[in-house]
Amino acid sequence: MSVSSDAMQKQLARYERIIEISQQLNSTLDLATLLRHIVSAATELTNSEGASILLLDEATGELRFEQASNLSATELERIIVPIEGSIAGWVVSHGEARVIQDVDREPSFFKNVDEELEFRTRNILAVPMKARSRVIGALESVNKNGEERFNSEDIKTLTILAGQAAIAIENAKLFQQSDFMSEMVHELRTPLMALKTSTALLVRPDLPPEKHGYIVSTMQGETERLIRLTSEFLDLARLESGRARLEMSDFEITRLIHECVDIIDSQAVTRGISVQIQSDDHMVMGDRGKLKQVLLNLLTNAVKYNREGGSVLISTYLHRAKANPPMLAVAVSDTGYGISKENQRSMFQKFFRGSDTSGFTAGTGLGLAIAKQIVQGHGGEIWLDSEVGQGSTFYLTLPLVTSS
Ligand SMILES: Nc1ncnc2c1ncn2[C@@H]1O[C@H](COP(=O)(O)OP(=O)(O)O)[C@@H](O)[C@H]1O
Ligand SMILES: [Mg+2]
Incomplete structure (x- = not known):
């Protein structure tokens, strides 16, 4: 009796913590901060050594590490995880959780990450991150602390967290985009208004011909500014969203x-x-x-x-x-x-x-x-x-x- 009520207490505490965490996630709109929060929450809730987030790149269909405990963004940047032949890839394409209690006996474990980072993975729990029934990536907990194994409670907890996290990530991305859009539209307005005024002047029959040159050169300047703005803005949007890859x-x-x-x-x-x-x-x-x-x-x-x-x-x-x-x-x-x-x-x-x-x-x-x-x-x-x-x-x- 006391054993089971003890387990119950633990479970309750865990659910309370999930609620706390999901409130925290929902109030964070900065993507980088959000990803850090998710990783530390996953580590804590499953009592593991570390955790990582992999997201599907919609443009390329590639699966990439976005965040992991103890690793810098540049270290992760280089690692693309194959969809076929990795646990995260399996989880993303099947939309189901997966536990590997001993990676040494698992042929589908993608070893390059360990090799590159000199890290030893013993066991791993991976769950899909779903937002609006679409899988956007995977959340993984690595190396259960002590000699323990990942249990069904861990799977449940991490699945709930991944669901909350996926929605928070989508919201942060949408927010980023809308922020971008309004700033961009605002910046485009100035050269567009200048062009509008110039064209209106140009078609006026009473405009002295010697003014034409000046107006046309204004128009050229504003057109160039529009081109520069749009291409630099695209560059920045790609960099900020993490879609631009460094070669x-x-x-x-x-x-x-x-x-x-x-x-x-x-x-x-x-x-x-x-x-x-x-x-x-x-x-x-x-x-x-x-x-x-x-x-x-x-x-x-x-x-x-x-x-x-x-x-x-x-x-x-x-x-x-x-x-x-x-x-x-x-x-x-x-x-x-x-x-x-x-x-x-x-x-x-x-x-x-x-x-x-x-x-x-x-x-x-x-x-x-x-x-x-x-x-x-x-x-x-x-x-x-x-x-x-x-x-x-x-x-x-x-x-x-x-x-x-
Ligand atoms: N070396 C500098 N000396 C003085 N002001 C500078 C210098 N570099 C940048 N700035 C200021 O910072 C602003 C932003 O620079 P930047 O982002 O390169 O945009 P841009 O050059 O297109 O205006 C500039 O408009 C200018 O006011
Ligand atoms: Mg400049």
Whole structure:
């Protein structure tokens, strides 16, 4: 009698905890925070060593790790789990839970993850994540604590959690999209209104012919702005939703820096600005194309927001020599007007443009938001240092490839 009432007490406590957790999940609309909450809830509720979330990519049909306890996003980024030949894949395609009490005896266990992360999985419980009867991914608990096995109560609990989690994830994604949509529409309005006004002027019979050139060039400028806005906005939406994948390779950063400086050089010359490079050869690991985009934006900014006849310096140095993993810092300094303390805080937000600079230079206010997403996707950081009236320096760090 006392044994069973004891078990009952435990079960009740567990259900209470699930309710608490699901309230917490429903009040979180930030996807990254949400995924972290879900993983820690799964670990706690099933009393296991860790947990992970895999989500189906609708565009590619691939199954990917989105979050796991004790792992950084960059470590996970690289791992695609096959639908055929993995437990999560089985769970997703069958829409049913599955327990493996001893993975060593299980041919369908996908071993690459353990190998890549030097982790040893003993047993695993995987359940589908369903939102509106559609399977969006799998939630897994790994290694039941002690010598215990996953039991039917664990399956039930994790299934309930996965259901709550799936709906919360869908809501967070929808919220992200609607947020994006309204901001985008708002930003498109300005150039569209300018185009509308210009066309209305152009068709007026009383418009003096000498005004035509000016209006047409305004229209060209606004059209270009629309094109830039839409393509940069798509880039950012892909990065923020995690749909943009980094194509990692090892490459020499100083060569990339030279390439970028060559591209912006004529812009600098026009304004009498000199651009200098101070960098030894360093191999870094990253997506070369996306990092080129980041460096080009920082360099373009350093020229655009500089004074006539100013200078720009791009340099590299080892970031905190003993850091693990070793990182390389890239710094882009200018002798421009600098950025006020207040503006520094908003610098990496999308659509932010300093009111003092937006009047006289073309831009979208998306470049630094994109740069931040890309750098963070590499496990690096981006920040700035600026003194009003003196100039600004933007820093970023990237994983360095060491020869050992
Ligand atoms: N080097 C810099 N010096 C001064 N202000 C800068 C610098 N870089 C960026 N900014 C400010 O930050 C804003 C956002 O930059 P960014 O995201 O690259 O967008 P954009 O260049 O398209 O305006 C700019 O509009 C400008 O006000
Ligand atoms: Mg810019």
